[in-house]
Amino acid sequence: MAKVILTPKKVPELMLEAPCITTDAFAKKTPAQIADLEVREGKIPFKLGEYFEIVGNPGESAAETEIEIAGDCSRVKYIGTKMTAGLITVKGNADMYTGGWMKGGKIHIVGDVHSFCGIAMEGGDILVDGNAQNHVGCAYRGDWRGMRGGTIRIRGSAGNDIGTFMLGGTIIIEKEVFIHVSTHAEGGTVIIKGNVTGRVGGQMVKGDIYVLGKIQHILPGFTKVDQVRKEVDGQTFTLDHYIGDLGERHPKSKGKEIFANLYVRAAA
Amino acid sequence: MPKLITQVGCPYCGSSCDDLEVLVSDDNKTVLEVRNACIIGNNIFLHANDPTRPKLPRMRQPDGSMKEISYKEAIDWTAKTLIAAKKPLIYGFGSTNCEGMSAVGRVAEKAGAVLDNCASICHGPSFLAIFDNGYPSCTLGEAKNRADCVVFWGCNPMHAHPRHTSRYSLFPRGFFTQKGQMQRKVICVDPRETDTAKLADVHFMLDQGHDYDLFDAFRTVLRGHDIPDIVAGIKREKIVEAIEIMKKSRFVMIFFGMGCTHTDGRNHNVDIAISLTRDLNTHTKASIMAMRGHYNIAGPGQVWSWQFGFPYCIDLSKGTHAHMNPGETSSIDLAMRDEIDCFVNVGTDAGAHFPIEAVKHLKKHPFITIDPNFCMASEISDLHIPVRIAGVDEPGVVYRMDNVPIQFKAVIDGLPGVPSDEELFDMVYERMCELTQTEPVWLAAKAHRKYPSSAVN
Numbered sequence: 001m002a003k004v005i006l007t008p009k010k011v012p013e014l015m016l017e018a019p020c021i022t023t024d025a026f027a028k029k030t031p032a033q034i035a036d037l038e039v040r041e042g043k044i045p046f047k048l049g050e051y052f053e054i055v056g057n058p059g060e061s062a063a064e065t066e067i068e069i070a071g072d073c074s075r076v077k078y079i080g081t082k083m084t085a086g087l088i089t090v091k092g093n094a095d096m097y098t099g100g101w102m103k104g105g106k107i108h109i110v111g112d113v114h115s116f117c118g119i120a121m122e123g124g125d126i127l128v129d130g131n132a133q134n135h136v137g138c139a140y141r142g143d144w145r146g147m148r149g150g151t152i153r154i155r156g157s158a159g160n161d162i163g164t165f166m167l168g169g170t171i172i173i174e175k176e177v178f179i180h181v182s183t184h185a186e187g188g189t190v191i192i193k194g195n196v197t198g199r200v201g202g203q204m205v206k207g208d209i210y211v212l213g214k215i216q217h218i219l220p221g222f223t224k225v226d227q228v229r230k231e232v233d234g235q236t237f238t239l240d241h242y243i244g245d246l247g248e249r250h251p252k253s254k255g256k257e258i259f260a261n262l263y264v265r266a267a268a
Numbered sequence: 269m270p271k272l273i274t275q276v277g278c279p280y281c282g283s284s285c286d287d288l289e290v291l292v293s294d295d296n297k298t299v300l301e302v303r304n305a306c307i308i309g310n311n312i313f314l315h316a317n318d319p320t321r322p323k324l325p326r327m328r329q330p331d332g333s334m335k336e337i338s339y340k341e342a343i344d345w346t347a348k349t350l351i352a353a354k355k356p357l358i359y360g361f362g363s364t365n366c367e368g369m370s371a372v373g374r375v376a377e378k379a380g381a382v383l384d385n386c387a388s389i390c391h392g393p394s395f396l397a398i399f400d401n402g403y404p405s406c407t408l409g410e411a412k413n414r415a416d417c418v419v420f421w422g423c424n425p426m427h428a429h430p431r432h433t434s435r436y437s438l439f440p441r442g443f444f445t446q447k448g449q450m451q452r453k454v455i456c457v458d459p460r461e462t463d464t465a466k467l468a469d470v471h472f473m474l475d476q477g478h479d480y481d482l483f484d485a486f487r488t489v490l491r492g493h494d495i496p497d498i499v500a501g502i503k504r505e506k507i508v509e510a511i512e513i514m515k516k517s518r519f520v521m522i523f524f525g526m527g528c529t530h531t532d533g534r535n536h537n538v539d540i541a542i543s544l545t546r547d548l549n550t551h552t553k554a555s556i557m558a559m560r561g562h563y564n565i566a567g568p569g570q571v572w573s574w575q576f577g578f579p580y581c582i583d584l585s586k587g588t589h590a591h592m593n594p595g596e597t598s599s600i601d602l603a604m605r606d607e608i609d610c611f612v613n614v615g616t617d618a619g620a621h622f623p624i625e626a627v628k629h630l631k632k633h634p635f636i637t638i639d640p641n642f643c644m645a646s647e648i649s650d651l652h653i654p655v656r657i658a659g660v661d662e663p664g665v666v667y668r669m670d671n672v673p674i675q676f677k678a679v680i681d682g683l684p685g686v687p688s689d690e691e692l693f694d695m696v697y698e699r700m701c702e703l704t705q706t707e708p709v710w711l712a713a714k715a716h717r718k719y720p721s722s723a724v725n
Contacts, residue, residue, distance in 0.1 A: 013354070013609070014354055014355055014606070014607050014608070014609060015605065015607045040585070040586070041354050041355070042353070042354030042355025042380065042585045042608075042609070043354060043355060043379075043380025043585040043586075043587060044354050096596055115595055115596070116593075116595070116596070134595065135595065140593070141396060141399055141592065141593055141594070142396075142399030142400065144400065160532075160533075165400075179532055179533060180533060180536055183536055183539075184400070184539075198481070199480055199481070199533060199536070202480060202484060202536065202540065203539070203540060203543060217478070217481060219480075219481060219484045220481060220484050220485040220488050220495040220496055220499045221484045221485075221487065221488045221493075221495075223493070223494070245484065245488075246488045246491060246493040247484050247485075247486075247487030247488040247490070247491055247493075247543075247547075248487070248543070
């Protein structure tokens with residue numbers, strides 16, 4: 001895989017909007033052409049080369065291209081947006097919309113990500129070594145089609161609104177989550193290995209949620225049906241099985257309503 | 269001889285009462301008496317008589333003092349500042365008319381600004397819920413004439429909308445509610461025993477921040493399922509009782525306020541309230557309405573949705589399209605993340621309403637306030653430009669909380685030389701066009717516009 005290394009040269013005064021930092025936009029280009037790609041600070045367009053030193057050559061296609069950002073991107077939005085293949089590694093933090101609308105490939109953030117990571121994602125993998133803020137794998141405002149495929153793994157904690165309107169794919173949060181998990185979801189799987197404050201599966205129609213920590217408040221629309229042994233992310237657990245959200249309308253299959261499943265690790 | 273002006277609109281709360289009567293002096297310069305208004309509305313009219321109202325823009329000087337300057341200088345400085353900024357934020361519009369809101373659209377587009385209104389810190393989450401789930405609403409007239417079960421959720425109209433209960437929701441006798449209050453069941457959901465809660469037949473004093481759980485419980489019961497013994501601090505029997513009251517009513521009207529929109533969950537609380545309204549319609553008739561705060565805060569939602577496709581948090585910096593995503597393009601987030609480099613506060617008081625940390629960030633850059641009065645924002649601004657008071661000395665269209673447009677009157681003459689919001693924004697726009705050597709784009713209705721002579725010369 002051909003590698004392009006971007007080294008930050010200066011911190012943007014405002015947030016930098018850089019949807020061009022994708023393997024798709026870099027493929028087949030020379031370093032000079034990459035440096036010429038447009039980024040924006042507010043209403044002013046700039047060149048990518050004004051903010052990053054660019055070394056190396058990309059591959060002939062997105063799949064053959066690897067981008068490494070050797071520094072912090074806390075003030076850079078839209079990294080890896082809509083990318084279809086290849087690899088992006090950020091050796092620091094990344095700002096909003098990281099991997100948004102992504103279709104394939106892999107993004108690895110060594111630090112934290114801000115909100116809207118993997119928004120409306122369709123495929124590929126996002127790995128965040130640190131924490132994520134709000135709206136991981138959610139839908140864009142007003143859209144009822146959230147994450148449809150791919151995997152997001154956050155090794156730290158996440159804020160609220162995880163997997164809102166989710167239709168498919170998998171989100172794994174290895175530590176705590178605040179509130180609203182898979183609200184309005186109609187598919188997909190969310191695994192939370194830490195505790196959740198509440199509002200898990202509100203207005204959820206289909207899909208699975210696994211909580212291996214504790215839920216402070218389980219919604220009244222979820223009712224416990226049984227206890228099961230299941231493998232979750234490579235380990236087997238005894239889990240209390242709830243179905244819900246009973247307050248929501250649910251589709252029927254062969255005359256029976258299909259509910260969303262909430263699995264919570266059973267007390268020892 | 270004093271003149272009595274009738275059918276005057278009140279520029280205070282979202283109820284936008286339009287039955288006021290205002291007695292003015294024969295020279296049309298002084299408000300003598302206001303009838304039918306609440307105490308706050310009354311004060312807004314009488315405040316217009318204040319001889320200390322600012323009549324000229326004031327610019328911050330290097331020694332920190334404020335010095336009066338001409339409107340021409342103020343307009344020039346505003347235009348140049350907006351052009352120079354990479355991403356200005358134009359925020360407010362709680363107390364302006366729709367004409368001003370429309371005029372600022374041109375300025376914002378020219379400046380590549382973010383255009384936001386007070387909904388951002390108020391009923392913005394309601395917009396997000398409406399995007400997701402629709403808005404089965406009605407007019408306040410329908411609430412008055414039909415509603416025999418009124419739910420006040422996270423709102424306290426007895427204080428925030430003083431005439432709401434007497435004009436629309438609780439006390440008036442309507443076409444199908446001839447017995448007024450006697451015919452209405454009132455349910456109040458609030459963690460505090462507010463004065464509105466004291467009027468209620470049923471008061472749910474829920475655990476603060478657990479509105480979503482309680483809505484979910486209501487919906488679950490409505491679908492015939494069981495719920496836990498206690499939800500959000502409320503006993504199951506009481507929840508079931510409330511649902512029975514709603515089901516047996518002929519028309520359920522849910523009014524929700526910032527207790528819903530600004531507790532944990534925000535838009536999801538409103539979202540599930542809308543779902544509950546939808547569910548109730550399988551048993552009876554039900555409708556829902558946001559208790560909008562200011563008299564024309566529904567206006568920017570209407571005007572900008574028509575102009576840009578979005579009601580608030582509109583990022584016009586991209587040049588090619590409007591982008592909206594609260595959490596990113598909302599005023600507080602932009603301020604806290606240092607994502608803007610110029611702030612224009614219009615017809616509101618960001619100095620009083622924003623978190624102090626956000627204000628500190630905003631103060632790093634040029635800070636302009638456009639407001640008829642001295643306020644906290646005007647006193648920390650680099651430039652304060654006074655304008656006429658919409659609804660008192662400037663007429664205009666306002667949208668009531670149920671999105672019904674009302675033509676407000678001017679009851680007295682404006683201060684000489686002081687422009688309206690609309691005139692001021694048009695002049696700023698024209699100056700920006702001059703500075704950028706571009707041709708201004710006007711609607712036909714603006715072809716014969718005239719500005720106060722003091723502002724032009």
